[in-house]
Amino acid sequence: MNTRRNFLKTAGLATAAIGLGLPQLAVASKKVDPLFKISLAEWSLNRQLFSGKMDHLDFAKLTKKAGIDAVEYVNQFFKDKATDMAYLKEMKTRADGEGIRSVLIMCDGEGMLGAATAEERAKTVDNHKKWVEAAKFLGCHSIRVNAYSSVPWSTSEEDYKKSSDFASAGLHELCEFADGFNINVLIENHGGFSSNGKWLAEMIQKADHPRAGSLPDFGNFQIARKDGNAISYDSYRGIDELMPRAKGVSLKPVVWDDNGNESPLDYTKMMNLVLAHDFHEYVGIEHGEKDREWESIIEIREKLEAVRNSLA
Template sequence: MPHVTNRRDFLSRWSVMPLIAAGGFGLTSQVASAQSTVQRVGGSKLKLSLNAYSFSKALNDHIKGRGPGMTLFDMLDFCAEQDFDAVDPTGYFFPGYPAVPTDKFINDFKRRAFQLGLDISGTGIRNDFCTPDKAARAKDVQHIKEWIEVSAKLGAPVIRVFATNQRSGKPEGYSWDEVASWMADDIRECADHGEKYGVIVGVQHHTYFLKTTDQMIKLLQLVDSPWCGLIVDTGCFLSADPYAEIETVLPYAVNFQIKEKLYGQESDTRVDLVKLFQIIQDSGYRGYIPIETLYLKNEVYDPEVRTKSFLKEVRLALAKTKESPPVASNDTRKSDHSEKL
């Protein structure tokens, strides 16, 4: 009986054959397998979205009864007034989180977004896969699975998850590779569930465990699923050249968080939006680019004012960038359907 090669094995071998033929035996973590990168055609197309975390205090004030604050429906109205293409409603701000919202709330929210001409570009939840406590990780896997199903009901194509949301990062007594191995298993289980519901799992890297582009790419390759990719958080690249780092990981991007500053909340280095968007355009990325403003220490923060101001900067920068030319179809995409031949 002839040996049957499954799709994953075929693609993995196919993707490295040219390198082996060229003597490329010393493969690095930046060499992508065919199923790890996103194959794009048609040139770049960017759609503006707002990440709900920009209004975190106002949304939390309403949910926690600390005053009128702002509802998610108020945020939808704001996004329509500012002519966003989409909205990214973080799960934290749904009633009852971490429990899943009712179908009625989901459907009412989805209907209102549709009436306002807004797509739902994604959503996100809290989790921590860095802990050696297997039971705790299993609880978070279940949490993500439940919110994958919420995402599908919302029509959100991507759900954001963390490697960890703890600043302490890697637990003591374990190597990075050990932690990455169990983390990849957990994320892969979530991605398999995402496949059932048509929702991609996007890993937001932060800087707590995934500190370098090599580490980001290595984790995605360990997960080894076309239903998992990277949320490119532009405020969380730590090298002297964050733009080069961003360019390196763009083939893995499934969504973004575009922030005002390069090194997170404590930095005074504002992002060069023209340079950033030119890199994104040149990569051929097609999809949403949610923007996110953050409260900074020792400043008066008005989310509406800041969001309007940043959105204006973003639009001006986009107007100055040159769209990439359409990308021709390539043979790589054909291999994705090889099992059907």
């Protein structure tokens, strides 16, 4: 393992913000080309992958055919291959052969980063180490993890603080390991306390590590459901709070308000807000309509390209 690990180690925007009721933000004066880049999150094809209609190894090739040149992997689709060097080499060879950039790995099912005990958090960190190593080998800049906590979501101020303390401790520990591989550890708003933009921004800050960042998801601001009704957080405000530490963003074509209401994404409004934070990295499409996954992905790519051209 040590040999393998050593090998892997070497191997008009401010105005738009005001229009949103947000504080005025500094905008870089230099021209950036492209204004932002576009990637595809593998979860967009989850139905095809889970059903066996699509092979994970074909993800890069199919993404290229859809006019996108960067991918975001999901660990669920190669869960037993994280330490299989032959498989990872095949992934890398196929992506490189298509001219596809591997951006990050989204990691699920590896435990609670915000577990209540140091022992449980350490186990979760250990579970993620293989994904840090795989990300390094594939040429990714980050892994995406979850801030799930032993403290269930509630409106209690005590629970708000305890969950933040636990999650920030786990995040710091994982970042310490990932730093040795030049890999960032990103937290996505993914339900519960993490879908409260203020909580997540504060938790990442509390982790106190330069490798700790965010992967804001436009459509993941539903905190919980109670009596059949959604409890949610305003997507535009949440994105504004999370962008200062963002290393990427995930695009779902829906947003939430503070009252449990979901509505279609306003692409121009949201991208104005993202760009106001001087963000010019990957916007990852994470959406695929049932039985027309690729068609809907291409439609979103074309909308993003149109918005990018209009703002350039």
